[in-house]
Amino acid sequence: MKVEYVNSFYKATKDVLQLLVDIEPQRGELKVIEDLVSNKDANVELGVVGDLKGTILFSFPKNMTLEMVKIMSGMEMDKIDNFASSALGEVANIIGGNALTLLSKHNYTCDIAPPQIFIGEYKPLHAGNGKALLLPILTPIGEFDISIHLKE
C-alpha cells in the first residue's frame, strides 16, 4: 500500500475536522493490520471502487462522536441517535470524497459507495491476502482510527 493513500486520507481528515468540528487532529503511529476490526462504538465503512478498490473504515468512540455532533449542531447530545449517526456518516463521507479528490491528483480515479454506519458491534472484515493499514488520529476530544484497505 502506497504512502499517497494514507497521506490523502490524513490530509482530508485534518481539513474536514478543522472546518466542521474546530479541532486540530494529529496522526498517531501507523500500524499494519490483517483485518479491519473495531472495538469502538461508531463505525462508518466506505467502499471504494475504480483504480483503487477496497474499504475504508472510520471508528469513533461514543464520547467523541457525541462531542463532534454537539460542536456541529450547537446542541447537547447524550446518545448516538439517527441524527447523530447520520451526521457522523456524512462527515466520513465528506472526508472520503475529499481524499479521493486528493488521490485523483496522483492519477487514481475512484468513487465511493454511500457510507454504511454501524453503531455498536462491527463485524470484522477480513483484508484478504493484502494487508490493511490502521492510522490512529489524535484529537483534543478523543482518539479515533481510520483503517485503510486499498488495492490497485
Add this chain to the structure above:
Amino acid sequence: MMWKDKYKIGVDLIDQQHKELFKRVSDFTQTIRNEENWEAKLDKVKETMSFMKDYVIVHFNEEEVYQEQINYPELEEHKHAHAKFKEGIDNYVKIFEEEGFNEEKIQEFGGKLMAWLIMHVGKMDQKIGEYVKSKGGQI
C-alpha cells in the same frame, strides 16, 4: 445554534442569507430532536421542509447571480455543487412524499443536511469571499 462567525464570507447579502439558512436548519434539528411526541411536531417538520426546499433554491440562485456579476472564475464548479446539494434535498423530499414523514428518515436527513450546509458555506462559499477580497473588497 449552529452558526459561527468563521462562516462569514464578508459579503452582506450572502452572509444574511446564510445566517437565515443556518437558523432554519438549527430550528429544524431542535424540533426533530426534542422530546415532544412525533405527531405533535409533524406540522413544524413539514413547514420547515417546505421552506428549506424553496429557500435553498432562492439562495443558490441569488448567489449564482452575484457570482456572475463579479465574474467569479469558479462559477461553473459552484453551480455544480449547488445542483448536487439540491439533488440531496430532492432525494429526501421524494422519500417523504412516497413513504410519508417517517421519523427515522427525517433524523437521518437532518444529520446530513447539517453537515452539507456547514461544509458548503464553510468551505466552498469562503472562496467567493477570498475572491472578492483579492479584487479589493466589495464589488
